[in-house]
Amino acid sequence: MSSDMMPTQVKRKLVDNAGLADKVFRGVARGGGSLVLVLMVLVGTFLAYRAWQALSAAGVSFITTEQWNPDGGGFGIAAVIVGTVLIAFVAIAVAVPVAMGTALYISEYAPRRIKRTLVALVDLMAAVPSVVFGLWGAFFLQWKIVSLSRWISDWFGWIPIFKVGGVERHDPLATQTAYTSSTFIAGVVVALMVAPIACSVMREAFGLAPVGEREGAYALGATRWGMIRSVVLPFGRGAVVGGTMLGLGRALGETIAVVMIISPRFEIQPRVLEHGTSSVSSLIALRYGEASPFGISALMAAGVALFVLTLLVNFGAAFVVSRSRSGAVSEV
Amino acid sequence: MTVLRGVQPTAADTTEVVGGPEATRSEGPQAHATTVPSRPTGPNDQRRRRTSGLRRSDWFAIIGAFAAGTTTTGVLWTQLGPFTGALGYVIVTWFVTVLCYAALVSFDESRAVMRDRISAFVVHSLGLLLIAALGFVIEYTLQRGWRAIIHLNFYTEDVRSTLATDPLTKGGVLHAIIGTLIELGIALGIAVPLGLIAAIYLHEVPGRFSRFIRTVVEAMTALPDIIAGLFIYATLILIFHLGPSGFAAASALAVTILPIIIRASDVVLRLVPGSLKEASLALGASRWRTTWHVLLPTARSGLATAVILGAARAIGETAPVLLTAGATGYMNLNPLHGSMMSLPLLAFTQVQAPEKNEIARGFGTASVLLILVLLLFIIARVIGGRGPGELTARGRRARAAASRRDARRMSARHAHIGVAYPVTVERQEEAGP
Numbered sequence: 001m002s003s004d005m006m007p008t009q010v011k012r013k014l015v016d017n018a019g020l021a022d023k024v025f026r027g028v029a030r031g032g033g034s035l036v037l038v039l040m041v042l043v044g045t046f047l048a049y050r051a052w053q054a055l056s057a058a059g060v061s062f063i064t065t066e067q068w069n070p071d072g073g074g075f076g077i078a079a080v081i082v083g084t085v086l087i088a089f090v091a092i093a094v095a096v097p098v099a100m101g102t103a104l105y106i107s108e109y110a111p112r113r114i115k116r117t118l119v120a121l122v123d124l125m126a127a128v129p130s131v132v133f134g135l136w137g138a139f140f141l142q143w144k145i146v147s148l149s150r151w152i153s154d155w156f157g158w159i160p161i162f163k164v165g166g167v168e169r170h171d172p173l174a175t176q177t178a179y180t181s182s183t184f185i186a187g188v189v190v191a192l193m194v195a196p197i198a199c200s201v202m203r204e205a206f207g208l209a210p211v212g213e214r215e216g217a218y219a220l221g222a223t224r225w226g227m228i229r230s231v232v233l234p235f236g237r238g239a240v241v242g243g244t245m246l247g248l249g250r251a252l253g254e255t256i257a258v259v260m261i262i263s264p265r266f267e268i269q270p271r272v273l274e275h276g277t278s279s280v281s282s283l284i285a286l287r288y289g290e291a292s293p294f295g296i297s298a299l300m301a302a303g304v305a306l307f308v309l310t311l312l313v314n315f316g317a318a319f320v321v322s323r324s325r326s327g328a329v330s331e332v
Numbered sequence: 333m334t335v336l337r338g339v340q341p342t343a344a345d346t347t348e349v350v351g352g353p354e355a356t357r358s359e360g361p362q363a364h365a366t367t368v369p370s371r372p373t374g375p376n377d378q379r380r381r382r383t384s385g386l387r388r389s390d391w392f393a394i395i396g397a398f399a400a401g402t403t404t405t406g407v408l409w410t411q412l413g414p415f416t417g418a419l420g421y422v423i424v425t426w427f428v429t430v431l432c433y434a435a436l437v438s439f440d441e442s443r444a445v446m447r448d449r450i451s452a453f454v455v456h457s458l459g460l461l462l463i464a465a466l467g468f469v470i471e472y473t474l475q476r477g478w479r480a481i482i483h484l485n486f487y488t489e490d491v492r493s494t495l496a497t498d499p500l501t502k503g504g505v506l507h508a509i510i511g512t513l514i515e516l517g518i519a520l521g522i523a524v525p526l527g528l529i530a531a532i533y534l535h536e537v538p539g540r541f542s543r544f545i546r547t548v549v550e551a552m553t554a555l556p557d558i559i560a561g562l563f564i565y566a567t568l569i570l571i572f573h574l575g576p577s578g579f580a581a582a583s584a585l586a587v588t589i590l591p592i593i594i595r596a597s598d599v600v601l602r603l604v605p606g607s608l609k610e611a612s613l614a615l616g617a618s619r620w621r622t623t624w625h626v627l628l629p630t631a632r633s634g635l636a637t638a639v640i641l642g643a644a645r646a647i648g649e650t651a652p653v654l655l656t657a658g659a660t661g662y663m664n665l666n667p668l669h670g671s672m673m674s675l676p677l678l679a680f681t682q683v684q685a686p687e688k689n690e691i692a693r694g695f696g697t698a699s700v701l702l703i704l705v706l707l708l709f710i711i712a713r714v715i716g717g718r719g720p721g722e723l724t725a726r727g728r729r730a731r732a733a734a735s736r737r738d739a740r741r742m743s744a745r746h747a748h749i750g751v752a753y754p755v756t757v758e759r760q761e762e763a764g765p
Binding site: 018019021022024025027028029030031032033034035036037039040041044046050082097098099100102104105106108109110118120121122123124125127128129130131132133134135136138139140144145146147148150151183192195196201215221223224225226228249252253254255257261281284285288293296299300303304306309310313315318 | 342405418419422423446447448451452455456458459460461462463465466467469470472473475476480525526527529530532533534536540541544548549550551552553554557558559560562563565566567570587589591593594596618619620621623628639643644645647648649650651653655676679680683691694695698701705706708709713759
């Protein structure tokens with residue numbers, strides 16, 4: 001092809017001949033967007049700035065110190081971050097199987113006439129205030145679950161994380177309070193809070209699994225479970241990971257329910273069934289009132305550490321969901 | 333055979349259909365004779381078959397496995413082992429039941445079927461577990477709070493002169509209800525317009541800048557609510573000396589729910605069919621008109637849901653309010669000055685007390701909060717249960733009436749100007765449904 005046969009392909013300039021109303025509209029919209037951006041950036045930079053004061057004073061010891069005495073002695077997030085992560089892991093370990101089972105039940109097994117009710121019920125649970133879960137955990141679950149804690153530590157106490165300090169295994173006279181206010185109990189309560197969130201993400205993706213592929217699996221002789229394993233679960237894998245991460249982000253930041261259950265303890269305490277643990281958000285909730293200005297910036301440094309953690313989790317979730325098929329469908 | 337379903341089974345075995353109504357009307361000299369093949373007769377032939385997958389033996393297997401599970405664990409618990417506790421009993425029973433069920437099914441089914449049955453059992457029990465647990469949380473709160481919320485004074489008084497030991501006929505949560513509503517109103521007043529405008533911006537003015545804003549908003553949804561509270565505490569209260577107040581609490585709530593509202597509205601706006609917008613633009617409407625008359629009305633129910641879910645979140649948040657509102661037993665109507673109580677915070681402080689009545693009051697407060705959230709949620713379901721653009725019957729009638737009015741107006745105008753316009757066609761359509 002010679003070049004003179006082709007018409008010259010100059011990139012044309014697109015002129016958008018917007019009227020006055022459109023210009024105003026666009027200006028207002030852009031103004032709103034910018035305002036949101038400014039607000040968010042303000043929160044971020046302010047937190048980072050105030051946190052920097054504490055961080056520069058503490059240096060590396062901020063990550064390695066377990067105690068929290070900003071106005072004398074050292075302070076650091078080693079204990080609280082470990083506590084936060086442990087509570088979140090317990091919550092996820094309990095919540096994800098339950099959420100996945102419920103999502104599969106609603107999308108695959110439930111009779112059609114109760115399906116809508118179940119969906120509404122689970123969505124409603126995601127809106128129940130955390131203080132209600134906290135009340136339930138502190139006044140009911142705590143005392144019912146102690147026997148389970150004791151049973152686990154009696155029979156599986158040889159696994160380090162299930163050990164409980166201060167009591168002998170199989171000691172019938174062991175005091176109940178050795179098992180209360182533990183990471184495990186806080187984790188179970190948080191699990192109930194995050195399970196509906198994870199469940200509704202997963203259910204939506206499972207429901208979108210293509211009908212043609214489902215029927216293909218049945219036509220090839222698959223049982224219902226065979227169909228689920230070969231069609232629904234691979235299709236919803238992204239949503240399972242995404243829902244899990246979303247729940248994890250929520251679990252890391254949960255405050256009130258955790259505050260109502262745990263009793264604070266500033267040391268790295270990996271034994272999940274034992275009395276006493278700590279988390280970043282409960283540290284802030286308990287210490288902000290009596291904190292000096294420097295103490296506030298130390299709390300902010302802890303908060304920023306938590307924020308960075310949840311941010312990583314959320315972006316991880318977004319990345320996984322955007323690369324999966326189920327994520328691609330929801331874009332349409 | 334099934335294609336002949338229309339033929340009555342009472343018809344004779346061989347029916348000689350001579351012609352038929354069609355043929356007689358055609359007045360043909362020679363009608364065709366059709367021989368319908370015989371079909372199996374007998375009333376039992378057309379019995380409705382059950383499509384349910386469960387046979388009687390399946391029920392026996394489930395019931396048997398459950399009986400075996402409970403009794404085996406019962407023996408373990410009472411006779412053999414040093415086990416105690418109801419919760420452990422239930423959990424071990426479940427595992428034993430699953431094992432027994434697997435064994436029973438494997439006697440007369442293949443492995444694939446066994447796996448199917450076991451997974452169905454597990455999925456059903458997990459679903460039941462979550463729904464039962466969540467239902468129980470609500471039931472427990474309402475039941476413990478019942479003693480407090482049946483007294484009328486619970487809704488008409490505050491707790492300024494109520495001691496923790498006072499009987500439940502004294503003191504109430506009116507100040508917290510008012511405080512919650514004021515804080516919620518201010519928070520929504522800040523977050524909803526800003527959030528909707530930002531969502532429209534993200535959707536209608538695409539470009540690098542709006543992509544950047546979207547990323548920042550997504551990042552901000554990860555902000556733990558306590559840190560939003562800490563931010564407001566450190567700025568408004570410590571730097572600007574506003575003091576703990578309703579406005580500070582409302583700002584903290586607004587910061588918390590703003591990213592949520594933006595993301596939810598963004599998702600809803602994305603569901604509006606592009607063809608609708610393109611049709612509007614192709615008819616010559618400006619972007620502003622398209623947004624106002626097409627995009628927003630189409631997405632209205634979804635946007636309402638986004639806002640109401642944001643409100644439900646804001647009403648239940650305790651952590652930001654804990655840091656910024658202060659706690660008081662007095663009614664306070666001024667959001668700019670003085671502490672202001674809200675429902676979650678009141679419940680949180682009341683249950684810290686060791687007195688029985690105060691704890692009952694705390695549960696009562698939580699019940700009121702729960703009922704408020706339930707109401708909001710039900711409203712959200714009623715409004716937002718439909719997809720974008722779906723109308724109620726009333727909405728459809730209104731829409732049809734509006735378009736008839738438009739047709740009349742346009743035809744009148746064209747008649748006035750004298751332009752040949754196919755008015756009659758529109759009139760005909762008007763007469764339709």
